[in-house]
Amino acid sequence: MKSIAKLALGGVIAAGLVAGPTLAGDNMKTAKLASYKVVDDIAIPEPLAGKKGDPARGEKLFVARKKGNCLACHKVEQLKQHLFHGEIGPELSDVASNMTPAEMRLRLVDPKIVNPETIMPSFHKVKGLHRVMKKFKGKPVLSAQEIEDIIAFVQTLKMPKQAKK
Amino acid sequence: MTRKGNKSMGAMGGLAALAGAAGLLLSGLLIANQAAAKSKYEVDGRKSGYHYSNPETNEMQDDDFLNPGMLWVQRGIALWSKVDGAAGKSCASCHGDDARKTMRGVFTVYPKLNKKTGKLENIEQRINRCRVENMKAKPWKWESGELLSMTTFIGFLSRGLPMNVKVDGEVKPFFEKGKAEYFKRRGQLDMACKHCHIDNPGKRIRADLLSEGRAGQAFPLYRLKWQKIGSLHRRFRGCNKQVRAKPYKPGAEEYVNLELYVKWRSRGLPVEVPAVRR
Numbered sequence: 001m002k003s004i005a006k007l008a009l010g011g012v013i014a015a016g017l018v019a020g021p022t023l024a025g026d027n028m029k030t031a032k033l034a035s036y037k038v039v040d041d042i043a044i045p046e047p048l049a050g051k052k053g054d055p056a057r058g059e060k061l062f063v064a065r066k067k068g069n070c071l072a073c074h075k076v077e078q079l080k081q082h083l084f085h086g087e088i089g090p091e092l093s094d095v096a097s098n099m100t101p102a103e104m105r106l107r108l109v110d111p112k113i114v115n116p117e118t119i120m121p122s123f124h125k126v127k128g129l130h131r132v133m134k135k136f137k138g139k140p141v142l143s144a145q146e147i148e149d150i151i152a153f154v155q156t157l158k159m160p161k162q163a164k165k
Numbered sequence: 166m167t168r169k170g171n172k173s174m175g176a177m178g179g180l181a182a183l184a185g186a187a188g189l190l191l192s193g194l195l196i197a198n199q200a201a202a203k204s205k206y207e208v209d210g211r212k213s214g215y216h217y218s219n220p221e222t223n224e225m226q227d228d229d230f231l232n233p234g235m236l237w238v239q240r241g242i243a244l245w246s247k248v249d250g251a252a253g254k255s256c257a258s259c260h261g262d263d264a265r266k267t268m269r270g271v272f273t274v275y276p277k278l279n280k281k282t283g284k285l286e287n288i289e290q291r292i293n294r295c296r297v298e299n300m301k302a303k304p305w306k307w308e309s310g311e312l313l314s315m316t317t318f319i320g321f322l323s324r325g326l327p328m329n330v331k332v333d334g335e336v337k338p339f340f341e342k343g344k345a346e347y348f349k350r351r352g353q354l355d356m357a358c359k360h361c362h363i364d365n366p367g368k369r370i371r372a373d374l375l376s377e378g379r380a381g382q383a384f385p386l387y388r389l390k391w392q393k394i395g396s397l398h399r400r401f402r403g404c405n406k407q408v409r410a411k412p413y414k415p416g417a418e419e420y421v422n423l424e425l426y427v428k429w430r431s432r433g434l435p436v437e438v439p440a441v442r443r
Binding site: 065069071072073083084085086087088112119121122125129130131132133134136139141 | 349350351352353354355356360361364365368369370371372405406409410411
């Protein structure tokens with residue numbers, strides 16, 4: 001599956017470089033975008049910018065409305081102390097049993113590569129967006145470190161076998 | 166003002182016999198009354214936001230004495246006969262004292278083509294055109310108390326009539342642009358209107374239950390969050406901002422086109438101005 005390292009169109013963005021002519025003059029901001037390599041259109045095997053994720057920070061970012069806000073769309077049994085879990089995406093309580101960190105990374109960085117129609121935001125992307133509010137322009141929703149933190153947390157989401165529905 | 170007919174006494178009597186506890190009785194009443202209203206607010210499977218709203222706000226909407234939006238209707242009535250502008254006229258000078266006779270149904274067909282300018286014009290803009298051209302008065306500002314009151318009053322005069330905007334012929338290009346806006350991803354969160362209101366109605370996004378966004382027949386409406394009446398364009402701005410997209414100005418061409426598409430999605434649904442939402 002991961003034998004051929006295929007570069008998805010636009011999937012490789014060199015850190016610190018201007019990503020395209022449309023972003024000229026914006027390179028100070030786009031410098032925050034990490035480079036990555038998409039494999040087989042389903043995974044990004046290497047941690048972004050070589051960062052190591054911290055699950056405790058990841059949990060906070062997962063919940064925070066102005067950061068991941070993942071609960072807006074996903075139910076997570078392990079986070080039931082937080083009110084209001086959304087129903088737009090699948091429940092993630094056992095997602096680590098079925099998905100590798102590499103697959104989760106692409107899911108977060110740019111899920112449109114997996115499913116062009118998805119509602120799920122691309123959390124580490126600045127190109128090809130339309131009418132972004134000024135204060136968010138040229139900035140990804142989550143930094144490389146934040147993506148890795150969330151992956152580290154999501155990796156902990158497993159249900160004991162008997163509790164599975 | 167009279168109370169609306171959907172407070173059915175029959176349903177009340179039947180339920181009263183069944184329900185023991187007072188709390189149960191009350192919620193039972195709300196649900197029985199609103200079941201009748203709900204069937205009214207659904208046409209060919211197209212459901213008004215009323216269906217996705219909660220029983221408490223629907224109760225406020227259904228009862229003219231509880232509906233806070235009625236205050237803007239009252240203000241609209243007062244403005245109707247108020248003389249303003251260099252021509253020394255009021256709306257009533259030309260459209261008659263009884264607006265019910267001349268303005269019923271008007272709300273259901275806007276936005277409409279302005280033949281003179283060749284542009285699409287919504288009801289707010291039509292009202293302001295009369296102020297400028299016929300009254301020689303200043304146009305009312307967007308989202309001002311006056312413009313909201315008059316728009317709400319004119320909407321209210323069509324209450325119960327089906328929405329019926331024209332989208333073919335000369336209007337077609339505007340309709341197509343509005344539709345394209347609806348399907349265009351935008352903002353840092355990269356979502357289109359359709360991702361929430363076509364793909365996911367009936368599901369919760371955090372605490373909010375997503376509706377079909379069919380509210381062309383409901384705006385201007387009273388939002389508890391706003392503590393006042395607001396226009397459809399104000400709602401568009403809110404929906405743009407929550408995906409971190411730059412909103413347009415109220416009254417912008419893009420929004421008038423989008424309004425036509427949104428009102429077409431409400432086709433056949435009875436006007437509920439002033440509706441009440443959370």
